[in-house]
Amino acid sequence: MKKMTTKPNILLTRIDNRLIHGQVGVTWVNHLGANLVVVANDKVSQDEVQQSLMDMVLPDVIQARYFSIQKTIDIIHKASPKQKIFLVVKDVHDALALKQGGVPIDHINVGNMHYEEGKKQISSTVSVDDKDIEAFKKLADMGVTLDVRGVPNEKGQDIRALIKEFPI
Template sequence: MTTPNILLTRIDNRLIHGQVGVTWVNHLGANLVVVANDKVSEDEVQQSLMDMVLPDVIQARYFSLKKTIDVIHKASPKQKIFLVVKDVQDALALKEGGVPIDHINVGNMHYEEGKKQISSTVSVDDEDIQAFKKLDKLGVNLDLRGVPNEKGQNILELI
């Protein structure tokens, strides 16, 4: 088993959109975006819409959490992977499943009933906070920022 070349993992409930598909991909030098989410892995319409945002030279894969855990270690070293998940629970499931995640960019978690807003783009509830604390205990750096040129902030300082 080889260690996959994961450049960055990002939590963004919008998954692939302009900021992810252009700004982050270019900044990282990624050539593969892996979206790990059970629902999206089965939704070809949503996949097609996300594919349209990516430059032609960037490939995308849409895997369930289980499939991501099962295949990520088979990735070629030539694949420069930008891993995108919808929420912190998906990120935690991947980390606990053995995906070598050491740094997470927390980009966007929409406000909904029962969540408190901790930044202009991130809202959390108690379940989210517990998941972030578990990730921290597992040694994951948790960096809140929307775009690469913003100053990042440790999300634990805000929750």
């Protein structure tokens, strides 16, 4: 007898402040075999222009949904098992809010966190400040694997090895 599960089929969660762009829309989607990209971000869930621009990057056979953090938490467990979900968030704080809200995130691909004033660069594509480090620590304490990698064929690096303040 088959056991019924309500766990959504989340193939991967990616932090990328660019959200959906060429790398995400083509390379990662194809690599994962995803048929649905869920962008969880409060601002983008309200911005139809940005949504349209991101939709243009995706192949026609891939669907995209743009939800606020709370709506993602509320409905992710209603996803059909046929939905192979690639979950994309803008920053580590959105990822932490989802995890704390009960979204079953076990692995996060840290793809892109742009450098800005007050942040320090820890890899070619990832810059963090103290608040980011604290959020990454909380995720790690919750058992989430944190893998820094731009594209699928790159060798990933554990973010804990890149952040010196991170107790391993």
